[in-house]
Amino acid sequence: MLLSFSWTKFFYSPLGDGGMSVKVISPATVANVVCGFDILGFALNEPCDELTLEISDEPGIHIINNDEYNLPTEAEKNVSGAALLALLEETADVKGFTLISKKNIKPGSGIGSSAASAAGAVVAANHLLNNRYRKEDLVRFAMFGEKVASGVKHADNIAPCIYGGVTLIRSIFPLDIVPIDAPPLHVTVVHPQIEVRTADARQILKHQVLLKDAIKQWGNIAGLVAGFIKGDYNLIGRSLEDYIIEPVRSILIPGFDEVKKRSKEAGALGGGISGSGPSIFMLSKDAATAMCVEAAMKEVFEQIGVAYHTYVTTINTEGVKIVTTD
C-alpha cells in the first residue's frame, strides 16, 4: 500500500538527502486524572509513538504514516501536521518539515494518542532548531494538533507528554503549566476496544454543576496534588474521587463500575476514566499490585465479552525523548 504513495522514497530512505533528522519516542498520557478534569495529566512509559522528522527545503509539512491507521496526510487535518504548522508560523528561517510517524498508541484510546503525535512532532522540530523554543511554546504549538483531533485546544495530555511526570495546567488562557512532583507510581491501563469520541464525551457533560459537588471536587484535587507532592499514597487514594465527570461519562464505558470495584479490591489506590475514555487507568503503589489489577481488569472484560488491551507501566518522568540524531 505504501509503495503506491508518492512519498515512498522517503519511507525507504526518507531523510537520506543529507539533511539532519531526529527520531523521538513520544509517550501515551493520562489526562483528567479523576478529580482533575481538564487540568491534570501524567505521562506513561508505554505505549509510545515513534516520529522521525527532518527539515525540508520544500514548503509545508510532508507526512508519511508508517502504520495501519490511515490517518490524514494533509498537514491541516493531521494532528502532527497542525502542530508543526503552528510552529512554522513563528519560524521564519524554515520552510517545511518531512515527518514519518509510526503510531503505537491507538487513536481514540483515551491515552493521549493525538497528544503524542502533536507533542512528539514539535519536540523533534525544536531539537532540529537547536531548542530555540521553551517547553511552554511547544505546548502552545502542540495544542493546535489537539484542536484538529477533538475541536478543543486542551493541554492536559500535551503538557505531561512534553514535560514528563505529573503536570498541572493551572490555566489554559494564559497557559500556566506547573510540574507536580510525585512518588513512584505503577499504572495499569485497560483499553476496551470500543469507540468513545472525545467530542461526544464532551457533549454529554452538563454545562452547570452543583456547587456542593464542585466543592467536593476541589477538595479532592487539592488533596490529590498535596498527596503527590508529599508522596502520601494513602492521601492520593482518598482523593481519587470524581463527583462531576465520571458519573456522566462512565455510562459510555461497559464494565466501568466493575473494573473500578475489582481494581480497588486488588489493591489499587484508585483511578478512573483516562482522558475521555474508553481506557480506564488505575494507580498502584507497587508493580505486583499493578499486575493483580491487570488480572482483575482482564477478568471483567472477558466476562462481558468486550475485546481489550492492557498495559502495566509506570509514570514517565522525562516526556518526549530524543532517541537518535543523524
Place this chain on the structure above:
Amino acid sequence: MLLSFSWTKFFYSPLGDGGMSVKVISPATVANVVCGFDILGFALNEPCDELTLEISDEPGIHIINNDEYNLPTEAEKNVSGAALLALLEETADVKGFTLISKKNIKPGSGIGSSAASAAGAVVAANHLLNNRYRKEDLVRFAMFGEKVASGVKHADNIAPCIYGGVTLIRSIFPLDIVPIDAPPLHVTVVHPQIEVRTADARQILKHQVLLKDAIKQWGNIAGLVAGFIKGDYNLIGRSLEDYIIEPVRSILIPGFDEVKKRSKEAGALGGGISGSGPSIFMLSKDAATAMCVEAAMKEVFEQIGVAYHTYVTTINTEGVKIVTTD
C-alpha cells in the same frame, strides 16, 4: 455589670476551688482563601481570644463572658458551650466545665471568631483530660460550635485554629484534614465595621455553577496547594483567583474591588474575602509589603468613610496554645 451575675465569684477567683484550670489563647483564622471555598483555611498570629477552663463538679457548661460582646451564656446557644457539650457527650467521667471567655476577635468579623471560641474551648478541655482526644476529634466537637454560629458544621476555620498553619479539609463527611506546608507569609487583614452575617453570605450563593468556572477554580486550588507546598510565592499569587464565590459575595463589602486593586499595586501576592466577610485579607512575601498593603487598605476605607480595623500579622503555625496551667 458582671457583679450582678451569679457567677461573679468565678469571675474574680473563677477557678479557685482547687480544681485544675488551663488558660489558652485561640487564634483568628482565614477560611475559604479565595479559590478554596469551604476547604482551605489558615491561622493568624493575631488577634487571639483568651479562654480559661476548669473541670466542674456541677453538670453542664457554665460560661462567664469577660468581654463586651454580651454573647449567650446558655451552653446550647453559646459557641464554646455547644462544642464543650459535644465533647462531654463522649466523656463519661466528667460532669461539666466552667469557662471564662475573653474575646478579642470581634464576632461577625469574618476571621473565625466563632471557631476561636469553639476550638479554644475543646483544646483546653482536652488538655485537662490529659489529651485523650486526637485533633480530628477536637475538630469534630468544635464543629458543633460552628453550627450554633452559622447553622453549618464547617471546619475550614476550626481545623487551622486547632492544627495551626494552612489546612485543607479534603472532605467534611467523613472528616479528612490535611496539613499543608507553607512558606513564611505575611498577612494583612482589614475589618470594615459593617455586618455581613455568615448565613446571609451563604444564602446569596448560587446552587449551581458553570462547569467552565468550576474548572478554573479547581485549577487554581491545585495551583495554590502546589504553591504553598513548593514555597513558590509567584505560583501562590497567580492561583489566588476566585471565579465562583467572590464575584457574588464581594458586592456585600463596600470598597472590596478597590482594596484588592490597591493591595496588589502595593505588592501583595493576592487575597480576597476572609471567610464570608466582611474582612478582607492579603498575603505578602515580606513584612514591609504587608505594611504597605495596610496603608493602601486604610486609604480606601478613609476615602469611602467606613470605619475599619487592620491587622498586620503572620501565619500562626501552632494553633490554639496552652499558656498557663494551675
